[in-house]
Amino acid sequence: MRDMIIHLNHTIRASALCTGALLCLMFSQPSVATSKNQLDGVKQEISRQQNQLGSKKTQFNTLQKELRQQELGIAQTAKKIHQADSQLNTLNDSISKLERDQTTLQQLKFGQQEMLKELLDTQYRQGQNDQLASLLSGKQSTELDRMSVYAERLSQARSRALNELAATNTELQLKHHELALQRQQQQVLLTQLKTEKSTLESKQKHRKKTLISIKSQINSDNNYLTELHANEKRLLAEIAKAKAEAEAARRVPMDGLARQQGKLPWPVKGSVLHAYGSVQKGELHWKGMVFSKPSGSQVKAVYSGKVVFADWLRGYGLMLAIDHGKGDMSFYGYNQTLLKKVGDTVQASEAIALVGDSGGQERSGLYFEIRRKGTPTNPRNWLAK
Incomplete structure (x- = not known):
């Protein structure tokens, strides 16, 4: 935008020089017809340049709209990737738990098998000894029958327990297999989403190159300042709108940031590219902080509150604003x-x-800003040391 406006000024100056030159030629010639032709030529040249400027301005605004759509597309895809990653982590945790449970059950199964083996061996030897004793000593068969029934029922109970354990183990294996398939599906989904994101980023880079080629024609700092001021006006307008809506919808009172100075967690952990109050351009200074951080890193809320703005805003991209109550708001x-x-709370x-x-x-x-009753304040004073 800066380059566009500067180019407009240069073109208008050129038009003025051209006009002046042609007027000089017009008045230096005695012929009225010649003067009229020169004046018509000047008007045509001015009209041509105005049309050209209007066309370039329209093209620039169109590029801004396309940039917005591409960034919103990338945002949607990145959000899906983030959600898929969370689902994948959940699946991994479930699989790990199943594997631990399976190991525990296998150990229990082994123990029960050993117990059953020992019981069967004891019962077998007891049966052999009892039969021989009954023949030699003439003991009553009632006691022998009781012991035999006891051993048989105990063996049946152990057998049932073993069968139940085997069924449980089979069920766990099926669940493990199912989760493994889901995990594989998630990997396929992630690959597809990342491919889509790469495509969108490629389109964005192409559009940015076109945008840069237009901006390269501009040299005036004044026009860049005009665009920066316009960006801030857009932000202030959204703040006023969001705050009015938040006040109307508020049910739970929020305590504001007054007691949180020097205590707030950092929204991201990264180096500071631009500090609050440093020169942004000309007489315009940064009203927030800019942190350097790789794309995809998480941005954290510095304090509790309610989201009052979450959309694309020219000059700030995808912006989120949180109302903390009592006129305090933070922007990301x-x-x-x-x-x-x-x-969202x-x-x-x-x-x-x-x-x-x-x-x-x-x-x-990350661009980070804190405003109190609409006035920007140094965010660094609010963040923990």
């Missing part, structure tokens, strides 16, 4: 994808987004 921009939506250190480079940023990172 440049994200690859958002994990929360408007109306979040807790401190809860994952709310993934780091990215949306909004046309040249490198991945």
Whole structure:
């Protein structure tokens, strides 16, 4: 946008010079017809350049819209990948638990088999001895029958326990197999999603190159400042809208950040690219902080609150805003994808987004800002040392 506006100024200056030159030629010639022809030429040239500027401005705005759509597409895919990864981790945990349970059951089965083997051996030897004793001593058959029935019932009980254990073990094996298949399906899904994400990122890079080629024509810092101011106005407008909606929908009071100065967890752990108050361009200074962090890293909420904005915003990309109550809000921009939506309640250190480079940023990172009653404040003073 900066380059576009600068190019407009250069073209208008060129048009003015051209106009001046042609007017000089017009008044230097005595012929009225010649002067009229020159004036018509000037008008045509101005009209041509205005049409050209209008066309380039339209093209630039179209590129911004396409960039937004591509980044939203990447965000959707990245969110699916994040969800698939979580599902895969859950499956891995389930498989590990099943394997531990299976090992325990196998050990129990082995113990029971040994007990059953010993019992059968004892019963066999007892049966041999009892038969011989009954023949030699003439003992009553009642006692022998009682012992035989006891041994038989005990053997049956052990056999049933063993059968039940075998059935349980078979069931666990089936579950393990089922989870293994699900895990394989998840891997296939991840591959597909990552391929889709790569395709979208490729399209985004291509579009950014086109955007850069247009911006390369611009040299004026004033016009870049105009775009930055416009970005901030868009943010302020969204803040006002979001805050009004939050106040109207609020049911649970929130305590704000007043008691949290110097205690808040960092939204990401990374080096600071731009500090609060440092020069952004000309007289414009950063009203937040920019952290360097690889794409896909988790962004954490610094304090509990309610999500009041979660959308793509020109200049900030995928932005999420949290209302903490009493006029305190925190903002998280440049994200690859958002994990929360408007109306969601979040807790401190809860994952709310993934780091990215949306909004046309040249490198991945997180834009973080804190505002109190609409006024930006230095976020570093609120973060833990």
